[in-house]
Amino acid sequence: MLAACAEAPTRPAPQAPAPAFTFAPVETGPLLARDASFIVVVPKAGEDLAALAERWLGDRSRRFEIAEFNRIDEARAGRAVAIPVHPLNPGGVEPAAVQTVTILTYHRFGPRASSMTVTAGTFDAQMRYLAQNGYTVIPMSRLVDFLDGKVALPKKSVVITIDDGYRSTYDVAWPVLRKYGFPATVYLYTDFVGAPDALTWPQMKELTATGLIDIQPHSKSHANLTMKLGDETDARYRERIRREIDGPIDVIQERLGEPTLSFAFPYGDVNDTVVEFLRAKQVRMGVTVTPGGNPFFAPPAMLRRTMVFGGDDLDTFRGKLVTALPISRQ
Numbered sequence: 579m580l581a582a583c584a585e586a587p588t589r590p591a592p593q594a595p596a597p598a599f600t601f602a603p604v605e606t607g608p609l610l611a612r613d614a615s616f617i618v619v620v621p622k623a624g625e626d627l628a629a630l631a632e633r634w635l636g637d638r639s640r641r642f643e644i645a646e647f648n649r650i651d652e653a654r655a656g657r658a659v660a661i662p663v664h665p666l667n668p669g670g671v672e673p674a675a676v677q678t679v680t681i682l683t684y685h686r687f688g689p690r691a692s693s694m695t696v697t698a699g700t701f702d703a704q705m706r707y708l709a710q711n712g713y714t715v716i717p718m719s720r721l722v723d724f725l726d727g728k729v730a731l732p733k734k735s736v737v738i739t740i741d742d743g744y745r746s747t748y749d750v751a752w753p754v755l756r757k758y759g760f761p762a763t764v765y766l767y768t769d770f771v772g773a774p775d776a777l778t779w780p781q782m783k784e785l786t787a788t789g790l791i792d793i794q795p796h797s798k799s800h801a802n803l804t805m806k807l808g809d810e811t812d813a814r815y816r817e818r819i820r821r822e823i824d825g826p827i828d829v830i831q832e833r834l835g836e837p838t839l840s841f842a843f844p845y846g847d848v849n850d851t852v853v854e855f856l857r858a859k860q861v862r863m864g865v866t867v868t869p870g871g872n873p874f875f876a877p878p879a880m881l882r883r884t885m886v887f888g889g890d891d892l893d894t895f896r897g898k899l900v901t902a903l904p905i906s907r908q
Contacts, residue, residue: 608620608621608622610658614663615662615663615664616660616661616662616663617634617660617661617663618658618659618660618661619634619658619659619661620655620656620657620658620659621653621654621655621656621657621659622655623655624655625653625655626641626652626653627641627644627645627650627652627653628641630644630653630659630661631643631644631661634661635661635663639716639720642714642732643661643662643665643666643730644659644660644661644662646733647660647661647662647666648660665728665729665730666730667730668724668727668728668729668730668874669727669873669874669875670730670731670733670873670874672902673905674904674905675902675903675904675905676873676874676902676903676905677731677733677735677873677874677901677902677903678870678871678872678873678876678900678901678902678903679716679721679724679731679735679736679737679871679872679901680735680736680737680870680871680872680884680898680899680900680901681718681736681737681739681865681872681881681882681883681884682736682737682738682739682883682884682886682898683739683740683741683867683883683884683885683886684696684701684738684739684740684741684751684886685740685741685742685744686742686744686746687701687744687746687747687749687750687751688746688750691888691889692888693887693888693889694887694888695888696886696887696888696890697888698750698754700888700890701750701751701754702754702757703892704886704892704895705754705755705757705758705760706758707892707895707896708736708758708760709758709760711734712734713734713735713736713899713901714731714732714734714735714736715735715736715737715738715758715760715761715762716731716732716735716736716737716761717737717761717763717792718737718739718761718763718792718794718839718840718863719792719839721737721863721872721881722839722862722863722878724874725863725872725874725876725878727874733901733902734899734901735901736899736901737763738755738760738761738762738763739762739763739764739765739842739865739883740762740763740764740765741764741765741796741842742765742766742767742770742796742800743764743765743766743767743770743771743776743777743782743796744775744776744777745775745776745777745778745781746775747764747777748777748781748784748785752785752791755790755791756788756790759790760790761789761790761791761792762790762791763791763792763793763794763840764777764782764785764791764792764793764794765794765795765796765841765842765865766782766793766794766795766796766826766830767795767796767797767798767799767800767826767844768795768798768825768826768829768830769798769799769800770800779833779834782833782834783833783834786834786835786836792836793830793834793836794830794836794838794839794840794841794842795823795826795827795830795838795841795842796826796841796842796844797822797823797826797841797842797843797844798821798822798823798825798826799822800844801822801844802844802845802847803819803822803823803843803844803847803848803849803851803852804847804848804849804852805847815851816851819851819852819855820855823841823852823855823856823859824855824859827841827859827861838859838860838861839861839862839863840861840862840863840864840865840881841856841861841863841864841865842864842865842883843864843865843866845867846866846867846868846883847866848864848866848879848880852864853879856879862878863878863879863881864878864879864880864881865881865882865883866880866881866882866883867883867885868880868882868883869882869883869884869885869898870882870884870900871900871901871902871903873903884898884900886898
């Protein structure tokens with residue numbers, strides 16, 4: 579054995595394979611290891627999952643991906659966590675179900691409930707239910723990349739939309755949304771602005787400045803865009819539809835600086851002509867009033883929305899939150 583150790587090797591010793599992770603020296607801080615797929619870190623004192631997502635992924639909203647992968651609710655100082663660099667399941671496909679996103683639709687808010695009017699107390703109870711039962715309210719804009727298969731969303735994601743542009747959105751709904759920190763999209767038909775019970779441009783500017791509310795078009799006059807007038811030629815119909823689409827998109831951009839990502843069809847009706855003009859304005863999504871959830875493969879031009887009525891109790895509201903589509907096994 580001694581002789582063998584004294585002899586020089588006749589060939590270089592084989593090199594050990596490079597480790598999959600690159601380990602950082604201890605003195606560099608909480609980064610333990612990283613590769614193209616994961617980052618392993620030790621959270622600092624007081625650093626929560628949202629802060630970790632912001633620091634390592636550049637997006638606080640991706641905190642849920644860290645939580646789900648590590649099966650934790652919150653980070654603990656000194657305990658290592660693995661951070662997925664890329665979304666692990668962008669479409670939300672599980673063995674028994676596919677994730678869907680419910681888009682809720684409101685209209686008016688007031689002291690007395692009616693078909694299209696929800697009271698402040700009822701709206702607050704519904705938002706409280708979402709907050710206390712694991713739902714995540716996301717902005718409408720986040721659906722763009724979800725439908726493109728680029729991002730993952732929290733498993734119980736919901737979008738809140740409010741149609742027409744009633745002043746009660748500012749007076750009643752906004753204080754409740756602000757209380758819970760929930761984003762919402764207001765779909766405005768622009769001919770309504772100036773009416774006594776309508777939102778004003780300064781109010782809309784104030785709402786959009788918060789970053790929680792965005793204003794998107796709901797046509798110019800709220801006419802059914804699929805119906806031709808009695809004596810209307812094809813050419814005149816097309817010109818009228820162009821004005822119904824281009825007008826609100828342009829004025830919202832001019833008055834509020836808001837780009838148009840989605841368009842709400844009056845009465846939920848849409849045809850090829852409407853879609854053609856929306857594509858020409860580079861609008862990515864269109865929303866109907868057909869109830870149900872939206873999986874990642876939902877047609878972006880015809881997304882489902884579920885109406886919330888003034889007479890809905892909490893059980894009815896709960897039943898409208900469709901966040902998964904069962905996979906049939908035959």
